[in-house]
Amino acid sequence: MALRHAPQDGAGESPAAELPRGTAMADLHTHTRRSDGVLEPAELVRQAAAAGVRLLAIADHDNLAAYRELTAPGAAPLPPGLSLVPAVEINAVTKGLDLALLEGELHVLGIGVDPDDEAFEAAIAAQRGARRARFTKTVDRLQDIGLPVEAHLDPSIMESDDALGRPTLARALVAGGFAESVEDAFRRILGHGMPGYVSRTGMGPLEAIRAIRAAGGLASIAHLAEAPTRRQLLLDLMDAGLDGLETHHASFDEETRRAMSATAVELGLVETGGTDYHGDLGPYAGSHARLVMPEDVVARASDALRTRGWPARP
Numbered sequence: 001m002a003l004r005h006a007p008q009d010g011a012g013e014s015p016a017a018e019l020p021r022g023t024a025m026a027d028l029h030t031h032t033r034r035s036d037g038v039l040e041p042a043e044l045v046r047q048a049a050a051a052g053v054r055l056l057a058i059a060d061h062d063n064l065a066a067y068r069e070l071t072a073p074g075a076a077p078l079p080p081g082l083s084l085v086p087a088v089e090i091n092a093v094t095k096g097l098d099l100a101l102l103e104g105e106l107h108v109l110g111i112g113v114d115p116d117d118e119a120f121e122a123a124i125a126a127q128r129g130a131r132r133a134r135f136t137k138t139v140d141r142l143q144d145i146g147l148p149v150e151a152h153l154d155p156s157i158m159e160s161d162d163a164l165g166r167p168t169l170a171r172a173l174v175a176g177g178f179a180e181s182v183e184d185a186f187r188r189i190l191g192h193g194m195p196g197y198v199s200r201t202g203m204g205p206l207e208a209i210r211a212i213r214a215a216g217g218l219a220s221i222a223h224l225a226e227a228p229t230r231r232q233l234l235l236d237l238m239d240a241g242l243d244g245l246e247t248h249h250a251s252f253d254e255e256t257r258r259a260m261s262a263t264a265v266e267l268g269l270v271e272t273g274g275t276d277y278h279g280d281l282g283p284y285a286g287s288h289a290r291l292v293m294p295e296d297v298v299a300r301a302s303d304a305l306r307t308r309g310w311p312a313r314p
């Protein structure tokens with residue numbers, strides 16, 4: 001693997017000791033403009049490093065473009081002290097599992113997948129195709145129900161798969177005056193069961209987990225707050241290779257974090273955590289301030305990634 005990482009020691013002027021107490025040193029779940037986030041990858045990395053993050057995973061939906069760009073030969077060096085790990089988030093369709101409560105989707109993070117694994121790239125390329133088809137169908141559906149968003153979409157949007165997700169449509173609904181905010185657009189129009197909702201197609205969670213594991217990644221279920229009451233589901237997913245659980249999503253309150261951690265420990269799952277930063281709520285630092293990820297959790301997640309070869313040595 002032709003990979004690079006930033007120097008680990010001595011090169012930066014902001015060692016951990018100077019960071020405010022409780023600063024999360026890792027963020028294993030972020031998004032950029034290479035999927036439905038707002039920031040360019042280089043800008044996200046800059047803001048995350050400035051906020052005190054030392055281990056960062058960009059987990060764009062169905063693609064590793066941000067990682068590839070940031071580590072390509074000739075790319076600007078990463079901020080001193082920051083290590084970047086390749087990752088993806090796969091929004092799996094919950095076919096074949098009894099997941100009525102989960103709005104038809106289970107999000108699977110693949111952290112530390114091999115960016116040069118061709119079979120994995122083919123699998124996520126197929127996901128991108130399904131995403132594109134759903135996007136077009138949703139635009140048509142919105143048109144049919146009297147919400148013509150097309151005029152509020154960047155005309156070049158279909159040229160790449162980068163932004164073809166519901167957050168983009170939510171922003172267009174806001175721009176068109178059809179919704180008050182991205183949140184409002186999801187709640188009333190684009191959310192599961194709402195008039196602008198089109199079902200997803202593509203990989204199921206078991207397939208997603210197997211694909212991630214086959215590519216050497218840590219497979220972690222994202223932001224599933226009901227995990228503590230879904231033990232059997234987790235066991236079924238573990239049979240397919242699930243080895244992580246996002247116990248420290250920035251949206252979780254302390255009680256949820258505690259219950260999630262207890263579940264992960266009981267089942268032997270690696271705890272992961274992240275902001276799930278997209279950029280709609282302002283600069284990265286604001287989301288990072290809400291991320292609680294104790295040092296021992298970061299240390300165990302780092303160890304799990306290290307056994308998979310991440311961060312990569314130059």
Ligand SMILES: [Zn+2]
Nearest residue numbers: 089107222223
């Ligand atoms: Zn998600």
Ligand SMILES: [Zn+2]
Nearest residue numbers: 029031089276
């Ligand atoms: Zn996410």
